Amino acid sequence: MKKSYNLIIFILIASSVLSCSTKKDSVINRNFHALTTKYNVLFNGEQAFEKGLKNIENGYVDNFWKRLPIEPIKFDERNANLIKFSSPGSGFDGDGGSDNSVPATPFDRAEEKAAKAIQKHSMNINGYEKNRKIDDAYLLLGKSRYYTQRFIPAIEAFNYIISNYPKAALIYDTKVWRAKSNIRLENEKLAIESLNLLIELDKNEKNLTPLQRQQAYTAMAMAYEKTDTIQKVIDNLAISTSFLKNHQSARNAFVLGQIYSELNRKDSARMVFRKLADEKWVPEKYRIHASIEMVKNIEAKDSSNVLLVDRLRKLIRNSDNRKYLNELYYQAGVLQEDRGNTEKAIDFYLKSLEVPSRDIYQKTYTYEKLGNIYFEKQEYLLAGSFYDSVLKATTEEFETEKRIRRIKRKNKGLTKLRAFEETVTANDSVLKLVAMSSDERTAFFEGYIEKIKESDEKKRQRLLNAQDFGSQFGGGSSFGGGNNQGKWYFYNSQSVGFGKVAFQKSWGKRPLEDNWRWSDKNEVGSETEEEETVQTEKTDSRYVVETYLKQIPSDPAVINKLKVDKNEALYQLGLIYKEQFKNSTLAISNFEKLYAINDKPELVLPINYHLYQLYDEIGEEEKANEKKDFILKNYSDSKFAEIIRKPNSKITESKKVDEIDKKYRLVYSLYKHNQFEDVVDQVDNLSAAAQNSELIAKFVLLRALAIGKYKSKDEYKKALEFVALNYANRIEGKKATEIIKLLK
Known part of the structure; x- marks a missing residue:
């Protein structure tokens, strides 16, 4: 009896050991390894893969101000969550590994499990794989590598499936994933060819499921998007939306509408967005933004404007849309501005800014809109404050955009304007106090x-x-009250x-x-x-x-400095309003204020000339003639008088300037080619016109630098001192002073 019992135990042990073998082709072995692969190793890998996808979905933020990417993922080498991983396969032998062997992301964990399934349970006997779940492991391996930005190893995994499992149920999914990997490697042509073969085959045999068809056409659109073949992108996106009502279908439709909008095909865009906005199965973020996009694609004088206003109001009143309020208020403001209701637009824009939101990019548009409105109203200081807010809210990612660069240029002038306005206001207030009596x-x-x-x-x-x-x-905080006990x-x-x-x-x-x-x-x-x-x-x-x-200045030098600074600020304001902002009214106002209090004789002529130009520009002939006569009578020998008498003299003057500029370029070229003696000789023999030009300081500094290259230190220092003394208030003089300090 005991011998029989031992024999049975031996047989069971032997059969279990034999069934674990991957070299023996039997029903028990095949099923054992298939079940172990599916419900043990591969199951854990697939769970990790799903977790990784969920992390991407939760972490990815769509920027609806730009065209959405068809696949909602951003591969970035600086993103450590995607590229930091350990080598798959470490710790397989039960040693648990060290802390360094722990996978960095769920995708690394999925790859590790897929590799383990292949290593432990593959039954490749005589060139044929007997474990029907190994192709799933290879697909998981390739997809995991795709999401960790290792596209070439991913393609190797996909190619192995296509070569060794041509009749597998997942062969079509594998081909789509291989095409997507080629797109990421910028092999768009290869991806398009393989997807075309797959689609043509399906047209004849109808083997693909609706989901596989959607994935194939979506991948095709991604490939054509990389090649800028926009009509092909439209065609494939349109087809991809017809198979299923799921998240990707809604996204593809939204991208399709955005492309129509970019191509100025407003009717087609509105039709796509209206369908998205009205369908209940569409995810909330696409429905809300579809309504917003409908507003963007409406003509200002379109009668359907009224209907869109009502739609936006309903969306704003719906408490479920609180997280979209900033965008809804903004778009309501745009709609009101297009209809000419500027005050209502401002109200909506301000409400948009009041809504707490992480969407900083959207706020830049709101600040810009307010800045533009106040700029048009000629309230430049207020406009400048809004443009400042745009630049403060802009992140590094968007600093290179044309829109941001344009605002920077515009705000540069406004910053100067604001500084001069503040100088005028502050100095004017102090000077008024200085002029008061003690009692006043x-x-x-x-x-x-x-x-x-x-x-x-x-x-x-x-x-x-x-x-x-x-x-x-x-x-x-009252003490002794029952309700406030302990507070x-x-x-x-x-x-x-x-x-x-x-x-x-x-x-x-x-x-x-x-x-x-x-x-x-x-x-x-x-x-x-x-x-x-x-x-x-x-x-x-x-x-x-x-x-x-006691803060009111009494020192005459300080009071005079306040006057000088105020006058200089008024002059600069007049120039900025005249030349940069083309605002004749404010330019005239500042020049006239300066003219009334000016005590510098050298400013009389330029102020009158600028006023002559401004009055002539706005058609006030009487005042223009008054300024003109004043210049011709009192400054008849000036270049301004010559320009008034002969407007073409501007051309002559510009020709002279051009000749001097060419001369400077020549001398500078000699300096760059180490011909220092020629530089000194050229500067010493400058024409009278060049010696009286604005470039003379540059010539003299270049001469001093050339002397420093081939003469003694004392001579170099002497030449620099000449520049520093004669042009102390210019950049060249300050530069010479800095070099002298370094020499000491």
Whole structure:
């Protein structure tokens, strides 16, 4: 009996060992390894792969302001989550591996499991694979490599399936994935050829499932998109949307609508987007943005504008669309602006900015729209602040866009404008105070202090009201109340804020020290409580007239500097408005203000000439003739008078300038070719016209640099000192000064 029992045990052990063999072709072996592959190793790999796809789906953010990529994934070498991985196959032998062998991503884990399935359970006997699940392992291996940006190894896995399992059920999926890998490797022609063969074969045999057809046409559209064959992209996207109602179908349709919009085929775009917006099976983000795109593709005078306004209002009122409110408000603003309702548009744009959102890119468009509106209204300072906001919100990814570069150029002039306007305003205010009598100054600041006190009192009352309101709802800081048990005063930020304001109101800013109540420590205890309060109130410098009076400059040099800076700012403002912004009205205003207070004789002529041009431009002939006569009478020998008498003299002058410029280029070329003695000789023999030109400082500096190349240090220094002394206020003079400091 015992011998029989042992024999049975031996047979069971032997059969289980034999069934584990991958070299014996038997029903038991094939099924054992197929089941083990499917429900053990491969199952875990597929779970890891699905997790990786989920991570991509959750992490990928679509930018609906640009054409969406057909496949929602972005391969980026800087993204460590995609490219950092250990070598698959490590730790297979049960050693558990080290910490360094842990796969970096779910796709690495999936690849590891696929490789393990092939290594442990492949039954390749006499050139034929007997394990029917190994082709699934190879497909998982290729797809995992695709998502870790290793496209060539992925193609190797796909090719192995196509070569060794030509009749496998997943052969069509494999061909599509191989084509996608070739597209990523920029082998679009090869991908198109293989996909064409697959599609033509399906037309005859009808072997592909609807999902496989959708994937094939989607991959074909991706390939043609890389080759910029846009009509082919349209054709394949349109076909791909007809098989299934799933996420990819909605995405393909949305991209199709965007392409129609780019091609200015507005009717086709609206038709696609309307269908997406009205279909309930379409994912929410595509439905909402389809409604937005319908607005973008409508003509300003189209009668359907009214219907779109109602549609947007319904979407805005729907609480389920809260995360899209910033875009909905923005598009409502665009619609109102197109209809000429600028004030309503501004209101919608501001509402869009108020909505908390992570979509910084969308905010740049809103800021730009507001900047453009105020620029058109000639409110340049406000426009500049909105353009500043665009540039602050712009990330590195979008800095090179034409739109952003254009805003940068536009804002550059506005930044200068803002600086000059601030100079004029600030200096003008100070100069007005300088011109006041002592009594007038005192009265002015007493009124100003009263306004400060009134503002502080309103703030204090608001904080007090907020504290009382919080106390009524259990948020106060009163002690002994049952509702406030355990709620200390300093846990309530409103109470603390009120306390700080109230303390500074009564005591001013006091250092943390003994006898902090007393301003004068030598007289502690000598004042009454009433005198103490008066004393401390006076310590708040904002409420003391003397604080402001002593800041008014009295030094004539300082006052003169304020005047000079103000006049220079007015002149520059006039030029900016005239030349850059083509705003004749504001240019005239600034030049006239300057003319009225100008005390520099050298500015009289240019101011009058600019005013002559501006008045002539806007058709005020009387004032233009007045300025013209003034120049011709008082500055008849000037070049401005010559231009007025002979407008063609501008050409002569420009020719002279061109000749001098060519001369400088020649001398600079000699310097670059190390012909330093020739440089010195050329500069020493400059014509009278060149010596009186704006480029003379450049010539002289170039001469000094040439001397430094072949003469002594003393001679070099002497030449530099000549430049530094004679052109101290110019860039060339400052550069020479820097070099002299270095030589010392």
